[in-house]
Amino acid sequence: MSDVDADLDGRTALPVDEAADLVSRVADNVRRVIVGNDAAVEHILVGVLARGHVLLEDVPGVGKTMLARSLARSVDCEFRRVQFTPDLLPSDVTGVNVFNQKTGEFEFQPGPVFANVVLGDEINRAPPKTQSALLEAMEESQVTVDGVTRALPEPFTVIATQNDVEPGRTYELPMAEIDRFAKKLRLGYPDEADETEMLGRTAGEHPIESLDAVATVEDLRRAREATGDVAVSEPVREYVTRLATYTRENARLGVSPRGSIALVRTAQARAVVDGRDYVVPDDVQTEAPSVLAHRIRPRTGSETGADVVTDALDAVPVE
Incomplete structure (x- = not known):
């Protein structure tokens, strides 16, 4: 920049x-x-x-x-x-x-x-x-x-x-x-x-x-x-999309496109806090729990939105 x-x-x-x-x-x-x-x-x-x-x-x-x-x-x-x-x-x-x-x-x-x-x-x-x-x-x-x-x-x-x-x-x-x-x-x-x-x-x-x-x-x-x-490369944007898609496929109500946008923007802010002008997958993973969990409605009462986000971070590969 x-x-x-x-x-x-x-x-x-x-x-x-x-x-x-x-x-x-x-x-x-x-x-x-x-x-x-x-x-x-x-x-x-x-x-x-x-x-x-x-x-x-x-x-x-x-x-x-x-x-x-x-x-x-x-x-x-x-x-x-x-x-x-x-x-x-x-x-x-x-x-x-x-x-x-x-x-x-x-x-x-x-x-x-x-x-x-x-x-x-x-x-x-x-x-x-x-x-x-x-x-x-x-x-x-x-x-x-x-x-x-x-x-x-x-x-x-x-x-x-x-x-x-x-x-x-x-x-x-x-x-x-x-x-x-x-x-x-x-x-x-x-x-x-x-x-x-x-x-x-x-x-x-x-x-x-x-x-x-x-x-x-x-x-x-x-x-x-x-x-x-702050630069957000296409692979990082695709990673955010795959995380959002996972929540939609594994919850009663998954992350909205507004949530995906919020995750990208907070990842940009996290990069700034760390002194970088580009986003890395670690920024996305750091921000995902606080940005995505409250938007999710799980399928069962024994599960929380935070559980779904944790599963998504474990299951979705960084490519």
């Missing part, structure tokens, strides 16, 4: 080594707050570079929301949080037209979705109608209200958290929405050493209160341009 590569708007892509340094700098900053989840931090940054959205699912209290907030504060960008509740309306997310008595005209009041990083906290507490308000935004980076379509800021990323221990008080996310998340991650409980370290850091002022940005939104845009320029 040339240092002078630019998109149609004239934006110059970062050189790969500078994009990799950006990721490392942001990850180190997030780790000032988040202890013991280095892999998850890196996975989220890969998702952001790949122009994707990330779903964090786990029990309450393991740091899902704090991780999203730390990432947003590490980049000097607009951040908005939406607390999903059963009474939340779609207009509370996308915005609404309000009549201005002085001008005699309706004016659009943008909702919290008009930001660079949107945290959808406990997204499965809202009913499907409200969840669906994000579908157009997540897929097309735009919102249509009363017949008028408005573009969202660029970059635009949704990081959503999901509570998985209160099924009687939550709504299942529709497959159309789940498929729009490039990655689904679980944090898990910290080990004893990490939890002890975390308690020490939070005994006084919480470290997020003093967290400063270490990158600009323009840095992030240029890093995304660099990610899009």
Whole structure:
């Protein structure tokens, strides 16, 4: 990739080594707050570079929301949080037209979705109608209200958290929405050493209160341009296709073409993190579990989407 590569708007892509340094700098900053989840931090940054959205699912209290907030504060960008509740309306997310008595005209009041990083906290507490308000935004980076379509800021990323221990008080996310998340991650409980370290850091002022940005939104845009320029050879693309085909042939619902695209894009981002301007099969294999598993519905209740992905990685040869 040339240092002078630019998109149609004239934006110059970062050189790969500078994009990799950006990721490392942001990850180190997030780790000032988040202890013991280095892999998850890196996975989220890969998702952001790949122009994707990330779903964090786990029990309450393991740091899902704090991780999203730390990432947003590490980049000097607009951040908005939406607390999903059963009474939340779609207009509370996308915005609404309000009549201005002085001008005699309706004016659009943008909702919290008009930001660079949107945290959808406990997204499965809202009913499907409200969840669906994000579908157009997540897929097309735009919102249509009363017949008028408005573009969202660029970059635009949704990081959503999901509570998985209160099924009687939550709504299942529709497959159309789940498929729009490039990655689904679980944090898990910290080990004893990490939890002890975390308690020490939070005994006084919480470290997020003093967290400063270490990158600009323009840095992030240029890093995304660099990610899009990473070369993906035909054999690698064919490998992704064979993995997707395996899931379709060995599950009730396999990976969609959107999932295949997400796997290629996250593999490009993984290459950038490793300082390369080309994708290798190892990038695909590293990203496949977090990108593909949540899109799969197995044939039996004794199997999970992760099991199908593991079988696919074992059975499909790299050619």
